[in-house]
Amino acid sequence: MNAYRPRSHQLYQAAWEKIPGGVSSPVRAFRSVKGTPIYFRRAQGSHVWDEDGKEYVDFCMSWGPLILGHAHPAVVEAVQKTAQNGLSFGACCAQEIELAELILAGFPSMEQVRFLSSGTEAVMTALRLARAATGRNKIVKFSGGYHGHSDSLLVKAGSGLATLGVSSSKGVPHCLAAETLVLPFDDQELLENTFSRWGDQIAAVIVEPLPANEGLLEQHPAWLRAVRQCTRQHGALLILDEVISGFRLRYGGYGDSLEGVDADLVTLGKIIGGGMPVAALVGSRKLMSHLAPLGEVYQAGTLSGNPVALAAGIATLRILAQNEIYTRLENLGTHLDLSLNQIRLPCLRWRRAGSIFWFYLALTTDEELPRRAENIQKKAISRFHRLHAPMLNRGWYLPPSGYEVLFLSAAHTPREIEGLIRDLGQELPLDQENE
Numbered sequence: 364m365n366a367y368r369p370r371s372h373q374l375y376q377a378a379w380e381k382i383p384g385g386v387s388s389p390v391r392a393f394r395s396v397k398g399t400p401i402y403f404r405r406a407q408g409s410h411v412w413d414e415d416g417k418e419y420v421d422f423c424m425s426w427g428p429l430i431l432g433h434a435h436p437a438v439v440e441a442v443q444k445t446a447q448n449g450l451s452f453g454a455c456c457a458q459e460i461e462l463a464e465l466i467l468a469g470f471p472s473m474e475q476v477r478f479l480s481s482g483t484e485a486v487m488t489a490l491r492l493a494r495a496a497t498g499r500n501k502i503v504k505f506s507g508g509y510h511g512h513s514d515s516l517l518v519k520a521g522s523g524l525a526t527l528g529v530s531s532s533k534g535v536p537h538c539l540a541a542e543t544l545v546l547p548f549d550d551q552e553l554l555e556n557t558f559s560r561w562g563d564q565i566a567a568v569i570v571e572p573l574p575a576n577e578g579l580l581e582q583h584p585a586w587l588r589a590v591r592q593c594t595r596q597h598g599a600l601l602i603l604d605e606v607i608s609g610f611r612l613r614y615g616g617y618g619d620s621l622e623g624v625d626a627d628l629v630t631l632g633k634i635i636g637g638g639m640p641v642a643a644l645v646g647s648r649k650l651m652s653h654l655a656p657l658g659e660v661y662q663a664g665t666l667s668g669n670p671v672a673l674a675a676g677i678a679t680l681r682i683l684a685q686n687e688i689y690t691r692l693e694n695l696g697t698h699l700d701l702s703l704n705q706i707r708l709p710c711l712r713w714r715r716a717g718s719i720f721w722f723y724l725a726l727t728t729d730e731e732l733p734r735r736a737e738n739i740q741k742k743a744i745s746r747f748h749r750l751h752a753p754m755l756n757r758g759w760y761l762p763p764s765g766y767e768v769l770f771l772s773a774a775h776t777p778r779e780i781e782g783l784i785r786d787l788g789q790e791l792p793l794d795q796e797n798e
């Protein structure tokens with residue numbers, strides 16, 4: 364079936380027998396680009412090699428953690444050295460304090476960190492803590508925001524605006540989904556109306572300050588400030604989910620770069636583990652003291668704070684703390700904008716925030732780049748598959764869905780960016796004609 368990648372295809376067939384859908388996480392199945400998964404064997408810097416020995420420049424970068432590139436020598440060395448002394452103690456280790464200090468250096472208004480192993484867990488704990496601290500049950504989220512796969516957040520908007528949510532996955536009880544209110548981004552009036560009606564029942568609003576999981580739906584700071592004001596006024600907590608944006612554009616949180624968007628709780632993941640499973644919940648001492656063993660909010664993890672994963676995070680944050688990486692990434696991003704400006708295709712739209720980048724194949728020349736998930740045209744997204752396979756064959760590994768953003772890392776080069784855009788320019792007009 365796949366003449367380009369026979370070995371990947373063979374492995375996929377074998378996986379299919381033993382693993383549901385052949386994958387450990389659904390988007391990896393390449394369904395939305397009408398392809399089959401690639402099996403990778405090795406990666407270094409901005410490059411990955413598949414099981415057939417084919418080389419690609421990677422713009423997916425493990426979905427965000429690898430801001431320094433694949434297998435950065437300092438990170439690999441830290442992992443190897445630490446691993447020699449044991450992989451997990453299920454007990455305390457000094458690395459916990461060091462990584463907590465490195466994280467808190469980026470969040471000056473926060474006081475404490477609890478480590479977990481995935482963003483999903485961090486978010487799940489944040490909600491439980493918020494519900495406990497406020498004595499309320501309802502949560503507000505925005506459609507197009509992704510917060511992992513815990514039950515309370517596998518929820519989409521019901522029919523009508525600002526109704527109680529309905530589950531977006533089978534197996535989530537209706538009564539739980541109904542505790543989550545789902546609003547569109549960028550609608551202050553609806554937000555305020557929702558708080559007028561439900562304000563005394565809302566425990567927390569959870570929001571990605573830089574939404575980057577269903578396109579890059581960068582929001583106006585004024586809207587985020589309104590979210591902060593509503594929550595404060597009604598005694599609800601503001602949880603900034605910075606699993607993707609934390610340490611991505613600057614050393615610390617994206618929310619802290621905006622005035623008046625100070626969080627009560629912040630969730631982190633991805634970059635803080637440097638490619639290993641580390642996530643964190645960050646907050647004030649007062650709020651965090653609700654967590655067991657001090658308080659009555661239970662949270663735990665066999666492998667939480669294990670020394671090997673933390674070592675990868677420490678090595679990554681130490682390098683990021685020098686701040687040069689952010690200048691380099693911004694320069695690469697500017698280079699990307701300039702290259703894109705040169706190809707000038709009427710239906711190509713893009714949005715970039717630092718080293719996060721999304722492009723959108725608009726259906727008409729006057730269609731604007733959406734800022735709300737509701738305005739993303741499904742048809743525009745499905746056109747992406749026509750681009751994905753030819754770009755793969757040219758050696759560019761793009762995320763396997765038009766909803767997903769691309770990531771630049773410190774290991775990418777201006778030449779790679781030029782090459783990507785040049786080939787995009789070559790493939791794109793074809794795509795428009797075929798439409």
Ligand SMILES: *Cc1c(COP(=O)(O)O)cnc(C)c1O
Nearest residue numbers: 481482483509510511604606607
């Ligand atoms: C990736 C992500 C998560 C989920 O993290 P996992 O480690 O995949 O569980 C949650 N929130 C945001 C904003 C994310 O980008």
